[in-house]
Amino acid sequence: xxxxxxxxxxxxxxxxxxxxxxxxxxxxxxxxxxxxxxxxxxxxxxxxxxxxxxxxxxxxxxxxxxxxxxxxxxxxxxxxxxxxxxxxxxxxxxxxxxxxxxxxxxxxxxxxxxxxxxxxxxxxxxxxxxxxxxxxxxxxxxxxxxxxxxxxxxxxxxxxxxxxxxxxxxxxxxxxxxxxxxxxxxxxxxxxxxxxxxxxxxxxxxxxxxxxxxxxx
Amino acid sequence: xxxxxxxxxxxxxxxxxxxxxxxxxxxxxxxxxxxxxxxxxxxxxxxxxxxxxxxxxxxxxxxxxxxxxxxxxxxxxxxxxxxxxxxxxxxxxxxxxxxxxxxxxxxxxxxxxxxxxxxxxxxxxxxxxxxxxxxxxxxxxxxxxxxxxxxxxxxxxxxxxxxxxxxxxxxxxxxxxxxxxxxxxxxxxxxxxxxxxxxxxxxxxxxxxxxxxxxxxxxxxxxxxxxxxxxxxxxxxxxxxxxxxxxxxxxxxxxxxx
Numbered sequence: 001x002x003x004x005x006x007x008x009x010x011x012x013x014x015x016x017x018x019x020x021x022x023x024x025x026x027x028x029x030x031x032x033x034x035x036x037x038x039x040x041x042x043x044x045x046x047x048x049x050x051x052x053x054x055x056x057x058x059x060x061x062x063x064x065x066x067x068x069x070x071x072x073x074x075x076x077x078x079x080x081x082x083x084x085x086x087x088x089x090x091x092x093x094x095x096x097x098x099x100x101x102x103x104x105x106x107x108x109x110x111x112x113x114x115x116x117x118x119x120x121x122x123x124x125x126x127x128x129x130x131x132x133x134x135x136x137x138x139x140x141x142x143x144x145x146x147x148x149x150x151x152x153x154x155x156x157x158x159x160x161x162x163x164x165x166x167x168x169x170x171x172x173x174x175x176x177x178x179x180x181x182x183x184x185x186x187x188x189x190x191x192x193x194x195x196x197x198x199x200x201x202x203x204x205x206x207x208x209x210x211x212x213x214x215x216x217x
Numbered sequence: 218x219x220x221x222x223x224x225x226x227x228x229x230x231x232x233x234x235x236x237x238x239x240x241x242x243x244x245x246x247x248x249x250x251x252x253x254x255x256x257x258x259x260x261x262x263x264x265x266x267x268x269x270x271x272x273x274x275x276x277x278x279x280x281x282x283x284x285x286x287x288x289x290x291x292x293x294x295x296x297x298x299x300x301x302x303x304x305x306x307x308x309x310x311x312x313x314x315x316x317x318x319x320x321x322x323x324x325x326x327x328x329x330x331x332x333x334x335x336x337x338x339x340x341x342x343x344x345x346x347x348x349x350x351x352x353x354x355x356x357x358x359x360x361x362x363x364x365x366x367x368x369x370x371x372x373x374x375x376x377x378x379x380x381x382x383x384x385x386x387x388x389x390x391x392x393x394x395x396x397x398x399x400x401x402x403x404x405x406x407x408x409x410x411x412x413x414x415x416x417x418x419x420x421x422x423x424x425x426x427x428x429x430x431x432x433x434x435x436x437x438x439x440x441x442x443x444x445x446x447x448x449x450x451x452x453x454x455x456x457x458x459x460x461x462x463x464x465x466x467x468x469x470x471x472x473x474x475x
Binding site for chain 2: 056060061066069070074080147163167172188192195198201202
């Protein structure tokens with residue numbers, strides 16, 4: 001097993017650029033991206049592992065449940081790998097990967113608009129159920145469900161802007177870049193999305209406004 | 218006068234994000250309702266910032282391996298493109314080399330032909346010279362002199378003296394089937410192509426008499442134990458002249474009317 005692994009690695013080392021022959025986790029994104037673009041599979045592996053959780057958190061919030069988030073995350077990582085050759089490094093890799101992941105999730109949600117709402121959130125209960133000794137678990141589950149349910153009623157364009165701001169902590173300019181919209185529109189979309197969520201969670205749903213489309217669409 | 222005033226939720230949201238202008242901040246802080254809305258939005262923001270349930274290691278590895286597998290496909294495609302490019306490059310190189318070789322061969326062939334023509338021309342211009350040159354058939358033909366290779370010539374046989382050889386040649390020229398045999402000889406000469414006629418040694422280039430119009434007959438024979446070639450030329454007045462040349466030295470042995 002070890003022998004086979006070392007053989008595989010040495011074959012890859014011969015193929016990979018010399019300067020990236022030893023990829024470590026402390027290389028910065030730019031270095032890893034360059035190596036990955038040159039065909040270094042180890043660099044790509046490190047890059048994907050480094051950004052997986054961020055991408056998953058984004059997908060989890062946009063998709064609204066664990067199962068869909070896992071699917072969307074995998075699709076997003078595949079899209080990242082496929083698009084890596086076109087990444088020119090002008091934006092940070094994190095910002096670019098958020099853009100790819102957001103588009104992947106929004107595309108999937110738009111496809112699902114024509115299909116019945118799956119809406120089961122049992123996977124969240126199962127996830128929490130794995131550690132029943134956690135304090136305040138019921139409250140956490142209830143809050144999470146409320147948030148996820150509320151999220152499903154927010155137009156996806158508002159939802160994405162709010163999540164990029166509050167989950168990914170991007171600033172308005174970065175969100176504008178990710179969503180390819182003007183910064184002013186970012187500000188209004190975040191405000192509208194937060195307001196709709198607050199109304200939903202606070203027991204003040206306003207169905208009429210929930211169903212409106214973004215003003216700039 | 219400016220009636221434009223941002224939506225209260227937008228003001229509260231911008232305030233929360235520290236993205237509000239000084240005026241907007243002042244307006245929010247002066248309005249308890251807006252401040253209350255800021256707190257509601259903050260609650261939403263904090264809820265969103267709660268960490269999500271992370272995927273298991275297996276789920277994470279599966280996603281990453283799936284992406285890496287795509288990377289393999291991408292690299293395979295790239296490798297395939299490179300391989301096709303390499304094959305195309307090799308094919309193009311082969312075509313170029315063959316083309317260049319063809320041009321070189323043709324050029325060399327033309328140079329040889331030019332050289333032979335120059336030699337034949339110089340010989341033709343010195344028609345009175347009794348000497349003969351060994352040149353390929355094509356060159357001699359172009360110069361209007363005889364040059365049928367030895368293989369293309371009829372073999373008359375062995376003769377002990379010039380008289381019997383001359384008589385044999387005379388009988389051949391005046392034989393009714395002479396034209397047929399001559400045509401056969403011409404055809405054989407033409408089939409020899411532009412180079413040396415197969416493995417047969419080229420015949421000696423025999424300068425025709427000054428008033429010769431064409432070669433009427435060509436043959437080989439053995440005269441007094443040495444190989445000779447016979448060339449019979451037709452002159453403008455219709456007379457025939459036999460020229461016998463030593464095949465080995467290409468020197469004229471004798472000539473006489475037949």
